[in-house]
Amino acid sequence: MPRISLDLLQQFVVAARAGNFSRAAEQTHLTVSALSHQMRQLEQRIERKLFDRGPRGVQLTPEGQRLLDAIGIHIEGMDRALAAYRCRRDEALTVNTIPGVMTSWLVPRLPQLVAAHPELELNLQSSTDLVDFDRDPVDVVIRYGLGPWHGLVSERLFDEWIAPVAAPALMERMRDADPEDLSTWPLLGDPSGRWKEWSEHTDTPMPHRFVAQFDTTDALQRAAVEGMGVALGRMVMARPLVEAGLLCLLGSRYLKIPEGYHLVYPADRLDHVGLRQFRDWVHAEAVRYQQTMGAVSGERKHVPRARR
Known part of the structure; x- marks a missing residue:
């Protein structure tokens, strides 16, 4: 042979x-x-x-x-x-994030990072797969969950809130329904999951018109945008769609959930200049975002609201 x-x-x-x-x-x-x-x-x-x-x-x-x-x-x-022997240039940085965070949160903010560090060369990857830092050519990841991740530095960036969202077209079809009472609305998602938590949080009856479930958040929110039903939107991804007029928030309440977004990397990567620059920048952006989302009671003054 x-x-x-x-x-x-x-x-x-x-x-x-x-x-x-x-x-x-x-x-x-x-x-x-x-x-x-x-x-x-x-x-x-x-x-x-x-x-x-x-x-x-x-x-x-x-x-x-x-x-x-x-x-x-x-x-x-x-x-x-x-x-350990691979050449790692200080100005080159590979960042891996989950897809929703990449498009909705990270990319819109990257121009500020590039302006502050024009020498930085970014390689952006979008994936939900686990990263093996010993094998995969990745310097740092942003992940969603409870954390921490064993054997890695895990720094919580910001929390996550959920709230019911629906397309303007669905709002028009359901214009006679109360957006605070979802019992008659077509709903998207798992009735035994977040919707149960939402019902307990808002002290409202458990909705019963579940029309579809999805295995990814992106698919769920896309179905909501198309007017298929009401989704419990994760605000890091749903809020830009609300601000763009593609979705509306129903009612006036949010639910803060235990999961959040974390910056994860091996401890020995902090000698990488590009990683330190990215880490400092993303933490500063996360603080600003957390402060904005933390002001839950005032947030609805700045986004479209559902009509009653």
């Missing part, structure tokens, strides 16, 4: 772990077609089928699983050992 390159084996491990060539292509900095070609080349060279390819991704065959079990730990060990 001809010698197989280490790059090809590394690409196989990434693809096998990801279970999806699109995600693996992003991690290996290849196109999907190039990565797929590389995997077929590897299968031809070892004369074994490694992947079952389907419309929803790829799965390892028994032969592929055996190869991953045999080489995966060694490839990952080499990546960890070499990580």
Whole structure:
């Protein structure tokens, strides 16, 4: 058998772990077609089928699983050992955030960061996947949850509030309904989740007209924008849509939830000048945002309100 390159084996491990060539292509900095070609080349060279390819991704065959079990730990060990020797320029910074925070909160504020630090070169990634800082080329992440994250520095940036939101078109259709009483409104989301908390928080009867549930917040809020129903919007993502007139707030109450947004990074990354600059800037922006959202009683003077 001809010698197989280490790059090809590394690409196989990434693809096998990801279970999806699109995600693996992003991690290996290849196109999907190039990565797929590389995997077929590897299968031809070892004369074994490694992947079952389907419309929803790829799965390892028994032969592929055996190869991953045999080489995966060694490839990952080499990546960890070499990580300390990789050149990391102080002006280059890779930031990974969850999609909603990237588009609704981070990107609109980035011009101020670039103006303050024009030498900074940002590489922005949007993902909900866990990051392995020993393996993935990422310097810092922003994550949503309770925190902390074991073995990492975890700094809470700001809290999260939720409130019912609906599209203007739905508001018009339901113009005779009381926005403080949601029992007759079509609702989006999980009735056993946040809606139950909302009912207890507002001391109102549990709504019963749930028309759809979604597995992502982005899909939920998109359905609300299209007028499908009322969603309990997370304000970090819903508030810009309210300010743009795409959604309206129903009633006059918010619910502050335990989860929040955190800056997460390995302790040894603080020697990176770009990370320190980003950290100082994002904390200052978070303080301003927290103060704005913390003024719950006054906030509704600045955003569209539902009509009764």
